[in-house]
Amino acid sequence: MPDLGVRASVCARGGRKDLTMPGAIMFEFPDLFFTGLFLTVQLSVLGSIGALAAGTLIALFRISPIPPLRWVGVAYVEFFRNTPLLVQLFFLFLGLGALGFRFWTTDTFESIFRAGAAGMALYHGAYVAEVIRGGLLGVDKGQIEAARSLGLSYVQTLRYVQLPQTFRATIPPLGNIGIALIKNTSLASTIGVAELLQAAEIVESRTFRTEEAFGAVVLLYLVLTIPASLGVNWLERRLLVAR
Amino acid sequence: MPIIEFHDVHKWFGPLHVLNGIDLKVDEGEVVVVIGPSGSGKSTLIRTIDRLEPIQRGSLVVDGMPVHDPKADVNALRRRVGMVFQQFNLFPHLTAVENIMLAPRKVKGLNAAASRKRAQELLAKVGIPEKADQLPVRLSGGQQQRVAIARALAMDPKIMLFDEPTSALDAEMIREVLDVMRQLAQEGMTMVVVTHEIGFAREASDRVVFMDAGRIIEDSPTGEFFAGAREERARQFLSKVIHH
């Protein structure tokens, strides 16, 4: 077991064994904690990209001039926003599994991971869709007319005039959704994804060092979420200056 | 050979009959000013030419294209017709030059270098070459409107429409915009202008159209109109506007 010296230095000073530095336990079980951290990061990144893509598409559906697309958009948002993420994860893992769909892989763990990432994307996509829709509707109607009068098509107007402004205006709420998504990846542990929380649960059940195990996980989540918050603030400031 | 031809055009907003039997012809190279009290339908009239407002009855042919036909290629029409709005409507996330380049690049497929060069020329033409890389928020109203004119010109339209282009501007900025429009008129651009600027109408237009309550009340050559409008309502309106 690699010891990075944190525990040793405490012991050398005569400290008791359970007086290790907060988070030191993660270096005793690096396989569990850091593999878990990596999976959490992967879930967060893939989930965020997916949520942004799904949310943008659904937002476009919701403001579309074609009624059936609007209905699909409304149904999506209401379904994914009004059912618990946990239930959605179970459905993606076991429900779709029952229908024979395994996310294009025969490997159980890969399929569970993909179910987890899809769950993150679909659930948070509903929130993203509402934010983006608000942003799109917030773009001044005159600009849309100006774009159309120049010969830009409906889609080109969305793409070059409405969406770029929407993304700028919606960075703070989108950032909040992203941070919530990072924290919500912990729910993937319930369908068997060996992410951070599950790593802590395993370490806890093997060592009974509950406070240390979950303390380490709290630290690792903060390592992910605090930079994310700072990044969102920075982007927001930068774009405010640019205006 | 008229480039814009209205024939018995009607439009309703709900129960409101905003265009009531419009007959109007504009020849190529002509500058026509539309005046009238607010609510007379003049903005709606000009917006139908670009099909920003669809019409419900009658025929409207612009540059050979039947605008009244729902199947008409509206984007092709709009490429040939430039529009300038009261509120400028620049894209706030793009710089002046990017505002001008967007449509040539995305609609005409021009490359970046060619469209930028053309945009710079147009900015020079409207008198603000040094503002190329400014975002709209950093420009005065007059400068914004001149960028908007350059943006419309970048598509090399055959017709330019102006919907109260100076109404949102302070007095000192109105002049710089009107100067650009006067220059365009001299160059032979076909223009339809909705405005309250009687001075501009008098100096730069070929014809004046007076509208009230959704109808064209008077349509006279500029000289005749100002020498003595035939219609009582036009005379009343004129006296009010001029005394202000």
Added chain:
Amino acid sequence: MRSILVRITALGAAVAVLAAACGGGGGAPTQPSPTAAPAATAAAKPKFELASYQYAIQTKGKLKVGTREDNVPFGLKNPATCKFEGFDVDVVREFAIAIFGAEGKADPDKFIEYVPVVSATRIPTLKDNKADIVAATFTVNEERLKEIDFSTVYFRTGQKILVKKSDTTIKEVADLKGKTVCTAKGSTSEKNIAAKNKDAKLLLLDSYPPCLIALQQGQADAVSTDETILFGLVKQDPNTKIVGGYFSDEPYGIGIAKGRTGFAPFLNKVIADMIADGRWAALYKKHITPVSGDVKDGPHDKGRPGG
């Protein structure tokens, strides 16, 4: 296919809906009446030493019990009635009767506050004082004894393997090499598999019903945990079978926090009495026989190959 979907939906929904539908863990029906209980029936209650923990519970008027909600046949919150049932639950009711006397016998649940637990939350629930006892197929072992105390063993089983009936490749724990084995997080089962066959791939879920579905769908090749729990799973899905011998000894005890004066001996006495007077055998017959087919009169060691 449809029935599986319905069950998954029910499973997922259970997590969210049950709590709400059953009024936040069934607290309401177990609340003792604050005025009537202490004064009126003081005479009918057993006498305990003032320093003992059971006296504290009696005074408090409530026994807080950590148990599972989805662990047939030991602890189950019946979705239809919102009441807890199972072997563990009935043992707990005997404790309530022993503490609260005649009134407890009339309606033990009136004196019990159920705290839902999963494998991983059993020890924290005790340490954080959220429950007085945890009765949840809780295996007594050395590591856990460092953290908490246990009663004497009230039930004994061992770990086995559940596979699909059609499976011919898995016969014992050694065959799990490279296979995906589903078990509950924070359970001894997880540690036992990891110890007996490090080449088995562990799929760790919160409880066993999802593991059964994973097995049915082929997401898992096997489910492994205590045989008694596997009995419950076979009952739910007759297309599964239990294979191999015991590869662990799982003596269940009632978990209690450390430092509960006189409490463990008290529980031990209740357990011993239950075994001696046949109440234990009756509970076995009621809950376990329907799934196992055998009859027992106490947590004996005999007939256990693994040990």
